Amino acid sequence: MELPIPKIVQRLWEAWNFRVFIILSLLLQALLVLAPPFRKRTRSKLLLMFIWLAYLLGDWIATFAIGLISKSQEGACEPKGREDLMAFWASFLLLHLGGPDKITSFSLEDNEFWLRHLMGLIFQVLATAYIFYQSLTDQSKIWIPTTMVFVVGTIKCVERTRALYLASLSRFGYSVLPEPNPGPDFKQAIEIYSSMRTVEMEMQTPEVGANPVYNWKPLEEIQLLEEAYRLFEIFKGLIVGLLLSSKDRELSRDFFLTRTATEAFRLIEYELNFMYEVLHTKVNVVRCPTGYLFRVFSFILILAALVVVSIKERFVFGDNKFDVRLTYALLIGALGLEAISVLMLIFSDRTLLALRRSWRKFIPKIILTRTRWSRSVSKYDMISYCLNNDAPKWMDTLVVYLGVKEILEKVKIWRFSSSGPVSGDLEEFIFEELRMKSRTANNLRAAMDACSQRGDWALLQNSGAIYFKVKWRIVEYQYAESLLLWHLATELCFLQETEIKSEADAKSREICKLLSDYMFYLLVMKPVLMTPVLGNWQIVLQDTCAEAQRFFGRRFKSEKSEACKQILEVKTKFRPIVVKGNKSKSLLFDACRLANDLSGLEISKWKLMSQVWVELMSYAAINCRPNVHAQQPSRGGELLTFIWLLMNHLGLGTQFYEQERQAGTKMVPQK
Template sequence: MAGGIEVLVVFWREWGIQALVLLSFTLQVILLITAEIRHRKDSGVLRAIIWSAYLLADTTAIYALGHMSVNISKWLPEHQLMAFWAPFLLLHLGGQDNITAYSIEDNRLWLRHLQTFVVQVVAAAYILYESSIMTRRTLLRPAAILMFVVGVIKYGERVWALNCASSSNLSGKNYQSFGRVHIGDSRITFECIPDDFYHENVTLLAHRILTIPLHLFKGPLPLLELDNDLSGSYSWELMYRAAEMQLSLMYGVFYSKAPVIHTWYGNCIRVISLMATITAALLVFRQFSEEDGYWCNRADVRATYVLLDGAIVLEVISLLAAMFSSWAEASLTSSTLYASSINLFSCLIRTFLSLVVYSARYLVKRAMRKAGMPLRYWSGSMGQHNFIHLCTQSKVSRSSKVARWMGREDWWNTLVYSTSTPVPANFSELLEKQLVQSVGISNESRDHINNSRGRAALKRMGCHDELAWSVDIQLEESILVWHVATHVYLTWYDKKHSSQPNLANAIQVLSNYIVFLLAARPYMLPDNASRQRYVELCDKVINHLEYSSAEDLVRLIRENGERLNTSGPSPELERRSEGDLTFDRASQLGAKLISKGLDAADGMLDLISQVWMEIMCYVSYRCRPESHARQLSDGGEIITIVAILMEYMRTGFLKERLHGFR
């Protein structure tokens, strides 16, 4: 054991700096690859990898710089080349363009990053100043200066991106900035661009109205003012896809360098840093190719080549990603459309560049389709958590029993019995039909989609007087009551019909999704919602009822509901536990849905779907903007798309379209 420790100590003394610098570079490569996936896929394993790499990347670079600045005086002459690595550590601290923050809270710590930036720049400058690289007249000196400048610029760019993501656009501005933002221009419509050229204009539309989700998630912003002709010319499908794309764009705003990259100075930084890195590499290669070149340890030379080659590759990727991004496509397209006919040469140049960018993006999309890779701007999935399945499976599961013995039953069951499924194909259609119902209704009305939570749907279907109690209770209890009742009704419906229609499948997915938010992501619900009712109902069903299967539990719930609907609630009902009350209310509702007799024309399925869509809209509208922004880093949520579309409607962007549908 002692011998092994001695070997490690010797290795650390001889190769510790080399190992740290190469580890720092490796972590940057990992972040570059995985960060591009995380806003399109909700995966716990992926989150763990990115979280570890994100924390280790900064820690490794900072520790390496500190270790080098303390021990530089002890280095042997043959290891003086290690001082040249200090600027590369600054470059690594600048991070990759597609990830500046792991969580939304990192943006608020931009002042801490600024302080770290100052300290690490001073440390890197000190290392270079104390090394023999700056005292000898060799090609390494200008190469080190170039890389130091690049490292400072890229690190500073990251701090600035964090600042941009954390601050409101109105912070500290003049009062006149609180006016109105004009979106659209009556001189231009999207019809002037061929649909087959700009892929139905989703990219241009999403960027052109990006101020709307910015106002929702990052406000306060100025009030929005839209042209009348901008709101009535596009299909619902186009607007829905634009909202999906804006999830990816908003991820870039909060978690990447996108707000900084796609500016004139951001573009200049990409070009200058690449040219400076290539120049530094040529100087170093020239230095070591000379017979009388700067002599140093051969392993250090190889490590330097790896860092230089890796830096060039990362800079090329950064430049290409910026050039062929949707931001560049939208910017070039808008600039081309607005270009004056007098400046014909500028218009032709911009048109040519937009063709190049579009062609490159088209080829990438086509290659992805051929490879069977989905073209997603977000995860495209909905979490699923079925209460009935949880109770029946965890009651007999050995792992759940072990978790109960360890006092972690709730956490374990929520994790194990939560899955995900693709968004139903008819979800967009259901949402459109539901939003139409609120056209012409005051935003303050209890029947508006922002406030109804199922109440308006019950009124439209003539069931309000009988079932209003199920939506007038607290939100979390209403969700549980309708979820259990929906499962009971769909189980009965499935037995009565040979196959379930798409609407029934969509209802089950919606019901499971809202309960998933309640159980696994309660921060995506309104602030006054609590998991307490969910926990109490789990305790009631798992620990105080006797059943052997899901069918047995559904039968028990239905019989209990029929008994309560026939004999009425017991006078002692109000003195029972909350779990008992919720269970009885769910049983009553399930029995009532079956007895209503609307199934002949699928009227009951329509009613249930409308109630769940209204609950979803209510939840999305009242979810905190910070929670929407937080979830963007984990693949996004469908309720965020719903919130964006509802914001379209609030600002008047969907007004004409929904009037036409109605």
């Protein structure tokens, strides 16, 4: 039974179907070539989703168009004698399947499916070859340029598949392993060892806390780039869970202790950009002698194909002006996209590193100083989350029935959330806190202890009395509970205090508020970043929100400031668990008690709370899975990932092993 489709629609589809898809494929390739820089520098979910759709549709449309062309050669929708032109277009679609150099994968999962991608490309290459074979007749006029484009398309497909394979975590982990080292021949060594005797030697050990003398002179931008690449080559094994030696830790730690906050964050920015290139681009495939040769070879072949087609234009196209324009658009588009890729290759960070020092003075400063991440964080607060959650019960019931409650909640948070800049003051505060902690971590055990702190170290640094007064808000709760507790207390204190005593307090207040809202946003929108330390945080969150909504429901709906004022007016002399029991996991009035305690401190509560937030944030960063951190540079970057890598460079990570030190004895020949 045929569908009731009008004849005119059928004729239009038969005449224009694959032509429309070819145009769409070319437009998507242009978008994918230009999109990667924005992908690294934006946090806009709409833009990232748009790039993701272009990435998926690019492959799907090219594959579908090849199938349509193959079918058109078997049917009667195209006039006879045009098979060679169809084969020529199909070769361009194969080139599009190879994808641009700067976006081989959208996520790390795409790299893991490299074998599936390989099988798909093999079938597409065979299908295109079959179309080409069918077009080889005595009337073929452009089989030479078709062969040229087909060869270029095959090269592009091989490059993309190899790039996906090299970026897969298993293959990447293998590539970062050191060269095999069997050590000295044991049989010969035992014979020599038996003929020697030991003598005691006086070993000079460095004083605890003493660091080598390093150059404190500020580094130029190109020097920062060089150091970042050196560090990336050493620390890239962190992505796959590789343990680094204590020697690498000490050298990196001593270097970062001599840097400023601006230099440290700039180094991390460069390093994460190198990580992005290795995992999501063709950098490992293109940046080698064979890759450079293929680039030149491909450009020459496409240019030669353009020349041949222009010579035989009248014999190939006849009077069909649209096919002429489409073919030239494909040829010129391929040349243009190839030229853009070459320019991106020339002005990339790795090319700048390869230049001789005498040539670097001609590098425009804007190339080095361009931003390589969004320099912003998303933020949201729990009071707004509770106040904006006023949907009717029938809608909640329908949402639960349809199973889309979590999706709608995230859409609501995304709608009401905002973003804040990562300022120089914020970078300096975070760096100074981590550097202070690094100076006390003189060995791996001390570093492990420092990484396990989630606020209590900050309390101890200020005052022992404050620690014993407030410590129960940290040590008696799981991490996620402690995070929600301090977040609510921060919000209550922020809205309660309207007059700021000093400029330093004002700066600390803004930093504290930003970090608090940022961590809450990560908790509800990106829990994968904190999965290893969360526990039953959903129960605590829903119970706290339920109590807050019930409390607000007794009064008129108001602004956040009025809502917080109402909460703080409740007397909290006794702990809620004593009054209500432990059936509910709500932390609303525990946070009220904490806010009142913090407001009564004699020292600056905002600096203290900011220090606690840095510890809470660093605890989540160092416990997050490394492959999750590796995903973030392709999504605009994440401050939590910066802190993870910065902590490792300061020697505060957990992926280090104690390297064997030389014994205090020496073997000498026996007399």
